[in-house]
Amino acid sequence: VTPALPEEIYVHIFSYIDPADLWLSTRLASKTFNRIIESHLQLSILPFFQISISYNLGGSRWYDVRTRVFLSYNALDQSRPQYALFDKFEIHPEPYHGRALEKWKRIAEEGVDPETKWMVQLRMGNPRLCDMQNVKLSRTILSAEGALCDWKELFSAYFR
Incomplete structure (x- = not known):
C-alpha cells in the first residue's frame, strides 16, 4: 500500500x-x-547513541585496573553509509586515560571478537534515566580513532 x-x-x-x-x-x-x-x-535518534566497552588494563601484583571507553556518535561514514562513526572518546577512570588509549589501539589492531558485549545507551534527556543495553555488535570495526558501527545492527540490538 x-x-x-x-x-x-x-x-x-x-x-x-x-x-x-x-x-x-x-x-x-x-x-x-x-x-x-x-x-x-x-x-x-542515531546522534544520541553512545557505545562503550570495558577492558582490563592490567596492574600490578595486588590490583587490577578496569577501564571503560565510551564512544559518542559523530557522523555517518562517507564511503560506507551503513556505518556510523563513533569517535568522541570518554575514558573512565580518567587518571588511566593514556594507558586506556594505548590498550584501545592494541585492541583495534588485533580486532575485537564478534561475541564481545558492548554497552549501548540512547542518551536523550537525563542520562541517568536512559536505559543501557548489553548487546553484541558483531559488525563493528575498530580503529585507533574510534569505531565504525553498522547503525541498523545497533538499532536492532538496542530496540529488541
Missing part, C-alpha cells in the same frame, strides 16, 4: 511515536514506511 500523505506529514507523525515501536513494527508495514523511518531515525 502506497502512503497517501506527503512524506513530511509521516515524518511529523513518526516524531511522536516511540523509536522502538518505529524500528520494531511500524517500519515493517511497507517499503515506503521502511525508507522514511530509517531516514528519520538516522537523522533524529
